[in-house]
Amino acid sequence: MTADLRPMIASDKWQVLEWRNRDHVRSNMYSDRVISRDTHDAWFDAALKDPARLYWIIRYDGTDVGVTNLDDIDPVSKTCDFAIYIGNDGLTGKGIGSAVERAVITHVFGAMNFERLGCEVLCINVIAINVHRKFGFVETTLLPGRAPRADGALDAVRLELNRENCSFVPPTARAFRS
């Protein structure tokens, strides 16, 4: 199994909408509403242009299977957040998310030379929380009622990983710090 990342480009627009609207993805997002083509069209174009965000397509054995991204990229504080989703429910639980998370952490603390990586996850999303914990993320903040739902709002939790708590920071990045 190989999972790798390539930059998201304009021609990915409609595949990304299809993934984002699938039940297993929507149900784990802050908004679980089906996103219209017009809303997605505007969001996608803005996302590609925004210097505070970076998007990659996840590839599994050479096939596009999902999206990962950085947002709130702040070069001054050297902090950002990230998210991952695998568009095909049948491909979850196979280690792809873990491979992607390792690649994102390596990029953020290595090539970008940042200090802290954060993410926010619904408390019901035990799989995602487990993956983040495995890489050393710790829960920092409970976000009560963060995700509106038809039958009541769901809580979320913020998790963070500081560079000094990451066991696989590339040696070059460590040398760069001192």
Ligand SMILES: CC(C)(COP(=O)(O)OP(=O)(O)OC[C@H]1O[C@@H](n2cnc3c(N)ncnc32)[C@H](O)[C@@H]1OP(=O)(O)O)[C@@H](O)C(=O)NCCC(=O)NCCS
């Ligand atoms: C969250 C997500 C990115 C994780 O990626 P993944 O490829 O499914 O995860 P992995 O296979 O790498 O790892 C899953 C881990 O959770 C564990 N796990 C699997 N099913 C589980 C369950 N029902 N309960 C608890 N843990 C579970 C696995 O054992 C594995 O841990 P391990 O490596 O220690 O064995 C993916 O499931 C996904 O895209 N989900 C839908 C969208 C989403 O929730 N995105 C995250 C919010 S931004």
